[in-house]
Amino acid sequence: MAGVAGRLARLWCSGALSSPLQVTRFPALQLHLCGPAMRASQKDFENALNQVKLLKKDPGNEVKLKLYALYKQATEGPCNVPKPGVLDFINKAKWDAWNALGSLPKETARRNYVDLVSSLSASSESSIQVTPAADRKQPGSDALVVTSQDGITTITLNRPDKKNALTTQMYHDIILALEAASKDDSAITVLTGNGDYYCSGNDLTNFTDIPPGGVEEKARSGAVLLRDFVDCFIDFPKPLVAVVNGPAVGISVTILGLFDIVYATDRATFHTPFSHLGQSPEGCSSYTFPKIMGPSKATEMLVFGKKLTAREACTQGLVTEVFPDSTFQKEVWVRLKAYSKLPPNAMRISKQVIRNTEKEKLHAINAEESNVLRERWLSDECMNAVVSFLSKKAKL
Numbered sequence: 001m002a003g004v005a006g007r008l009a010r011l012w013c014s015g016a017l018s019s020p021l022q023v024t025r026f027p028a029l030q031l032h033l034c035g036p037a038m039r040a041s042q043k044d045f046e047n048a049l050n051q052v053k054l055l056k057k058d059p060g061n062e063v064k065l066k067l068y069a070l071y072k073q074a075t076e077g078p079c080n081v082p083k084p085g086v087l088d089f090i091n092k093a094k095w096d097a098w099n100a101l102g103s104l105p106k107e108t109a110r111r112n113y114v115d116l117v118s119s120l121s122a123s124s125e126s127s128i129q130v131t132p133a134a135d136r137k138q139p140g141s142d143a144l145v146v147t148s149q150d151g152i153t154t155i156t157l158n159r160p161d162k163k164n165a166l167t168t169q170m171y172h173d174i175i176l177a178l179e180a181a182s183k184d185d186s187a188i189t190v191l192t193g194n195g196d197y198y199c200s201g202n203d204l205t206n207f208t209d210i211p212p213g214g215v216e217e218k219a220r221s222g223a224v225l226l227r228d229f230v231d232c233f234i235d236f237p238k239p240l241v242a243v244v245n246g247p248a249v250g251i252s253v254t255i256l257g258l259f260d261i262v263y264a265t266d267r268a269t270f271h272t273p274f275s276h277l278g279q280s281p282e283g284c285s286s287y288t289f290p291k292i293m294g295p296s297k298a299t300e301m302l303v304f305g306k307k308l309t310a311r312e313a314c315t316q317g318l319v320t321e322v323f324p325d326s327t328f329q330k331e332v333w334v335r336l337k338a339y340s341k342l343p344p345n346a347m348r349i350s351k352q353v354i355r356n357t358e359k360e361k362l363h364a365i366n367a368e369e370s371n372v373l374r375e376r377w378l379s380d381e382c383m384n385a386v387v388s389f390l391s392k393k394a395k396l
């Protein structure tokens with residue numbers, strides 16, 4: 001049993017914050033773990049109990065023991081039953097595992113159980129291929145290409161002849177791609193563009209596809225899609241990196257405030273011409289931009305549509321680092337491949353510790369921005385701007 005206990009201890013030490021030893025060594029972290037941001041609800045716990053039954057791979061005896069111990073600790077508290085006899089190997093191993101958790105609080109055990117099941121579910125689904133969106137047989141879906149390599153899932157906008165403008169189908173496909181990436185075995189996820197542009201924002205021809213319910217219905221469904229789209233970025237659990245390979249416009253700029261890292265070529269520009277288009281900020285930028293760059297710089301961008309160079313965007317904190325265009329791809333991918341080798345659970349959990357403090361706020365802001373935009377899309381100012389662009393009278 002010393003062997004099992006030793007191996008368990010090693011597992012815990014390498015596991016995601018589940019070791020009682022680690023928790024006592026980092027009391028500040030323990031506070032976070034027990035705080036509302038990291039608390040696993042009863043529902044999360046019940047979901048995890050069901051998820052365990054659906055695991056495609058047997059996790060092995062050591063992990064099963066760990067699950068058992070966390071379950072007992074979460075539901076009954078510290079081990080207080082008599083130790084089974086030496087010949088009762090199985091029950092003794094279970095007792096030892098439970099007893100090893102000492103006085104770990106029930107709430108922490110519940111959280112650790114949920115995290116462990118979540119990492120097991122992710123790795124048991126790792127055999128699922130992340131296929132290019134084109135293979136999902138969705139119309140227009142070759143506009144998005146998803147690949148997974150070297151621990152990195154890359155979502156590439158692939159409409160270079162339209163400057164990677166986002167069609168309605170692409171919003172749906174990106175949501176699906178992010179959902180798949182959140183569960184695959186990659187450590188980090190990248191969004192980038194193919195061709196000379198990163199993305200020219202919302203495809204303005206989206207406005208021409210009016211359903212039987214008329215423009216009001218179009219605006220309503222657009223606002224729902226926008227909200228769902230941005231929610232995925234708010235909730236994305238792993239490090240999310242934007243590789244900005246060229247100019248970025250509109251929503252492709254605003255959501256950068258929800259990424260963890262933004263690398264840009266020195267050829268990139270950042271442009272949010274909402275007033276020119278009779279529109280208003282989305283992607284939580286009404287909150288993230290003032291927070292990142294201060295209110296007046298944010299106003300220059302979001303209200304007056306000031307276009308920033310990559311270096312200006314970096315100085316103002318929207319971009320993490322700028323690279324010469326000639327070496328951009330090489331330098332960025334070398335860096336990302338190195339990052340992708342870091343322990344994935346630690347990265348995920350650190351990201352969540354950072355993000356969880358304001359997740360609720362971001363969701364509320366997203367809902368409000370989407371509502372305001374729904375009204376803006378029905379305004380004369382917006383309709384005139386779209387008509388001007390579509391009739392080739394206006395360009396940014």
Ligand SMILES: CCCCC/C=C/CC(=O)SCCNC(=O)CCNC(=O)[C@H](O)C(C)(C)COP(=O)(O)OP(=O)(O)OC[C@H]1O[C@@H](n2cnc3c(N)ncnc32)[C@H](O)[C@@H]1OP(=O)(O)O
Pocket residue numbers: 161162163165166168171200201202203204205222223225226249250251252273274277279282389394395396
């Ligand atoms: C669920 C809904 C959510 C909605 C969320 C709201 C988001 C708000 C925004 O994103 S606002 C930003 C909207 N974007 C724009 O207004 C950009 C419009 N495009 C341009 O001004 C220019 O095309 C350009 C400055 C991006 C590039 O100019 P350039 O001269 O280099 O290239 P072309 O104009 O010749 O572009 C090549 C073809 O691509 C088409 N195209 C480019 N961007 C868009 C776009 N956003 N929507 C639709 N089409 C776009 C352009 O029309 C050319 O097509 P053509 O070859 O058929 O003429």
